Amino acid sequence: MEKLNRIRINLMQNRNPIINNTVLFVLSYLSVFYLLQITTIVPAFTRGVSIIIYTSCLDFETKTSSVSADIWKSVDNVISIFGTSIIFITILLLVSILLLKKWETEKIQVKRLLLWIVICAFSRLCVQFICGHVFNLWSFNLVTDFLGITFPSIILKFLFVLFVFLFLVLGFYGMSFLVKYVINPYTGNFKEQLKSNYIYPSILGSVILILFFVPYNPRFVFTEPLNALSVALCLYFLVYKTAKNRYNFVEEQQMEPENEKINIILLVLISILMCAIKIFFDKGILLEVSTYRDYFVENVILSVTIAALSIFAIILFVIYKKRKKRKALEQEEERKSIYDSVIDYDNDSSAISRIDMDKYKRNWDEKDNLPD
Secondary structure, eight states: OHHHHHHHHHHHHTHHHHHHHHHHHHHHHHHHHHHHHHHHHHHHHTTTOOEEEOSSOEEOSTTOOHHHHHHTTOHHHHHHHHHHHHHHHHHHHHHHHHHHHHOOOOOHHHHHHHHHHHHHHHHHHHHHHHHHHHHTOSSTHHHHHHTTSSSSOHHHHHHHHHHHHHHHHHHHHHHTTTGGGTSOTTSSOHHHHHIIIIIHHHHHHHHHHHHHTOSOSSSOOSHHHHHHHHHHHHIIIIIIHHHHHHTTTSOOOOOOOOOOOOOHHHHHHHHHHHHHHHHHHSSOEEEOOOHHHHHHHHHHHHHHHHHHHHHHHHHHHHHHHHHHHHHHHHHHHHHHHHHHHHHHHHHHHHHHHHHHHHHHHHHHHHHHTSOO
């Protein structure tokens, strides 16, 4: 009972960071999920595959015809359709890790978002493979199947799933080293911050996401519930416990919670986005293939990709130049400060020297004036 009361008090004291992190977790999860959807839809659509898009999954089977069935016989087509999303999610994961470690921003929400993206992207890669092989889905598992790694041997499939599971465990264990880029482990309330920033938000966010994907049309798929739960479980048993033990030598103190405001704008935007997705995709949207649509989509994708990469490169360049200029100014101010302190010290030393020399000169003159 005492433990429950302590949890309740902690939840009330840290409700604002818990709400903010829950929103960031849900945003990161959905961003990675729909990046997966988009990077699967686009290569499939451009190869002549009609798709029904649902909130929780893509339906390739309902609209598979004798023409589109031939597409799935090609190893190159299958790897291109389901391998593209693996590449994009991996790139997102690596870029987020790089920015988290190298981008010295003071905005705590940005740091939190980057770490949540790392968590969700890594979990997505591993769980998507595991669920795909276990439940025989149209997913990442088709890549390893068509490459001959996990098909037709059942033993190889079992070993591959076991390998991915161990990789999932080791990966979340390694993420415990990234926590220090968001939370200062030497403040004296590291455990409480871990709970309010990751444990409680992951539990609340998992419940929200599982309810968000209901109903699971066209059939129930275990991928999303297991993925959401794996994030919460791995954060508690691997990230939280490992990070807590690593900084166990720091004495815990009772500290006043920081005055953090709820990000109302982001909360409203993610709520509107989730409602819009439910309205449009719960019953499914058919994306049919035609020659004109194929040509149009290819050109739009190419244009958007080039524009997005160009804008991203420009933003990174501007940030780099501003940071370089700011560091140069800071170094110049530091140099001037050191120079001024040296000048002041030299002036003081000269004054002392003059005073001392005057004293010696006066004594010398007095000695000269003494009678023989």
